[in-house]
Amino acid sequence: MARLKLLIAEDDVVIAQNLSLSLEEMGYEVCQTVSTGEELLLSVHQHTPDLVILDITLEGKLDGIDTAAMLAKSTRVPFIFMTAFSDKETIDRAKQTNPHAYLVKPFDARTLQSSIELAIHNAGTRQRQPEAHMITPSQAVATEIDETDNFLLHDTLFVKVRNRLEKxxxxxxxxIEAQDIYCNxxxxxxxxxxxxxxxxxxxxLPPSQFMRVHRSYIVHLTAIEAIEDNNILIGGKQIPIGNTHKDALLKRLQIL
Incomplete structure (x- = not known):
């Protein structure tokens, strides 16, 4: 029987290494350890783990709860929260994402294994009783913008970062770069x-300012610094120009 494949998100290197070793000793496969929610969301689609174990406190702009909410919107991968915090506010936020289990630090190997077994069991139960709010990655691509995640207002975009909206x-x-069903x-x-x-x-986005130049990229036209061969140069980054977009792009530029 194939081993269960687990993905860990923990920003403390020592804890991440110890957890990974413990899980390997229990017979699980740890496909990757990451320290941010952004890395986790990308790694899930690269490694297709059977279970994600994530700390509520992570590096980066997304904390564990924000990451879990995004994960639940686009996949059916079960996840376990682990945290040193057990206050009501944190628990209430975490509960909104419907985690499959919850670990409060410090925990021992027996508690860890029991939580994994519980999470896998809960995941199987939920799959037999599909939830109406669950969507597949392909459906997520076509989903209208979620009013609780991102808001566009005239010349401003509001992006959810942890528990606040940043303008x-x-x-x-x-x-803007496509990353599977997400965007940077x-x-x-x-x-x-x-x-x-x-x-x-x-x-x-207003087409007067922004243009799709590749299947994976949108650029702000005024930010273009140079065009070299089939690449746009912006802030030291080379952005490829797709063949189907090249003529339209050149028509937008004033070329002498």
Whole structure:
């Protein structure tokens, strides 16, 4: 029988290594350990784990609860929260994502294995009784923008970061890159991961400022620094120009 494949998200390197060793000793396969929610969301689609174990406190812009909420929207991969916090506010936030089990640090090997078995059992029960709110990755691509995640208002994009909405001016966005069913939005000062497809974002951005130049990229036209061969140069990054977009792009530029 194939071993269960687990993915760990923990920002403490020592804890992550010890947890990985413990799980391997129990007979599980640890496909990867990551320290941020952004890495976890990308790794899930690369490794297709049977279970995710994630700390509620993570590095990056997404905490464990935000990450789990995005994971639940696009996959059926079960997940276990682990945390040193057991206060009511944290528990209440975590409960909204319907975790398959919950571990409070510190925990021993027996508690860990029991939680994994419980999570796998709960996942099987939920799959036999599909929930109406669950969507597949392909459906997520076509899903309209979630009002609790991202808001577009005139010249401003609001992006959910942990438990608040951060305002991002459209003029500060320099490029957007598709990452499976998610997108990276690069601004002049930072990088945001949002649970929207590139197609959805393209439809909501003003075409006078933004243009799709590749199946995986949208660029802010005024941020283009140079075009070299079949690449756009923006902020030290080379963005490929798709063959189907090249003529339309050149028509938008004033070439002397």
């Amino acid at each position: 991002v001016a459209l003029e500060d966005i320099i490029w 939005i690069k601004t002049r000062t930072g990088l945001y991961l949002v649970s929207q497809s590139l197609k959805n974002l393209e439809q909501r």
